[in-house]
Amino acid sequence: MNATLTQDDPIRSVNNIPASERPSVLVADDSPKVREILIGSLRELGIEPIVATKASEAIRLAGQLHPDLILLDGLLPEMHGFEVARFIRHFDKDYRPRIAIITAVYKNLRYENEARLRYGVDAYLVKPVTIAQLASEVQQAKHECA
Secondary structure (H helix, E strand, O other): OOOOOOOOOHHHHHHOOHHHHOEEEEEEOOHHHHHHHHHHHHOOOOOHHHHOOOOOHHHHHHHOOOOOOOEEEEEOOOOOOOHHHHHHHHOOOOOEEEEEEEEOOOHHHHHHHHHHHHHHOOEEEEEOHHHHHHHHHHHHHHHOOO
């Protein structure tokens, strides 16, 4: 991706985090195209993501691996990403990952507010998501898990 980098650029900031200190990231999206874009962008940031293609897999991987950042598609097979977020928030009181919903469908502010208040979502991103937005989420996760 071509981007002009500045000192305040989140991409540069993530690339300056030592590899051993970069947050772990779970990507849960059923669309192969979107999943590959997210994975490629995270790899550009020096992160090898954990990948799930459906809700039950995302829940299982989150419970086993405790990633620092979870990127959830709003519409996953088996269960909406919102429900996955709520489930993750309740299965271990000591585990508090940063959770971001990524959606192309639920664009209304009402959905964003509901995601944050009712489901415990930290961030709400509308597709297409840029590498800078992902870098910003990685930075936030790094800050929150430090």
